[in-house]
Amino acid sequence: MSGHSKWATTKHKKAAIDAKRAKSFAKLIKNIEVAAKAGGADMAGNPGLELAVQKAKKTSVPIDNINRAVKRGAGLLGDAVDYQTIMYEARGPQGSALLIECLTDNKNRAASEVRLGVTRNGGSMADPGSVAYLFTRKGVVTLPRNGLSEDDVLVAVLDAGADEVKETGDNFEVISEPQDLRAVVTGLEEAGIEYETDEAEFVPSMQVDLDADAARKFLKLVDALEELDDVQNVFSNADLSEEVLAELESDD
Numbered sequence: 501m502s503g504h505s506k507w508a509t510t511k512h513k514k515a516a517i518d519a520k521r522a523k524s525f526a527k528l529i530k531n532i533e534v535a536a537k538a539g540g541a542d543m544a545g546n547p548g549l550e551l552a553v554q555k556a557k558k559t560s561v562p563i564d565n566i567n568r569a570v571k572r573g574a575g576l577l578g579d580a581v582d583y584q585t586i587m588y589e590a591r592g593p594q595g596s597a598l599l600i601e602c603l604t605d606n607k608n609r610a611a612s613e614v615r616l617g618v619t620r621n622g623g624s625m626a627d628p629g630s631v632a633y634l635f636t637r638k639g640v641v642t643l644p645r646n647g648l649s650e651d652d653v654l655v656a657v658l659d660a661g662a663d664e665v666k667e668t669g670d671n672f673e674v675i676s677e678p679q680d681l682r683a684v685v686t687g688l689e690e691a692g693i694e695y696e697t698d699e700a701e702f703v704p705s706m707q708v709d710l711d712a713d714a715a716r717k718f719l720k721l722v723d724a725l726e727e728l729d730d731v732q733n734v735f736s737n738a739d740l741s742e743e744v745l746a747e748l749e750s751d752d
Contacts, residue, residue: 536573589631639681656691704737
């Protein structure tokens, strides 16, 4: 689930990590195909494709997979790619809100699978607009603290247009407007600061605290949605306190 790396503490089992890695590869490959379809296979003239390939390489997607995705997206292999982005809205435990972002070549399949995933795991579908207004699209860069102070990060990104730097567990999150995301990443790189992820995400304007029971149901719901092939991202305003996370850890 995007934007909440502290939740990774509840998902430390190797099988879960391997599954997430495979799904991450599939998402990155889709993004390459979409970028190649939109702007062609030449990265020199297609900055969107160059960025998608950089992210795939950063996540260790095999180069052969990347090259095939570029060719497939650009139509060089004969099988045309036609994905569309669709956003679904849902409610989870204790009034939590979810935005479910899909990238699919079959809208009917995506809608059916998302609806089943939500309703079978304790959630309910929401009317269009009834959840989306709680979120704003922002650029989010996540980086490990690694001995850094908040001031160290601020100095690197302030002139690049960053809005704020937040502590989230063992990480920092740098929040910016989506159009300033590349400049923020460049600022970090020039300062020699390593980062883990850089994405345009939907950030909630307010968060809902979940108790342990609701958190268990919520994570089950998110896991079910993230396992769906068409789902690219799940964003939520749910917040899990350190106490709740500790209780979930004791379940394992």
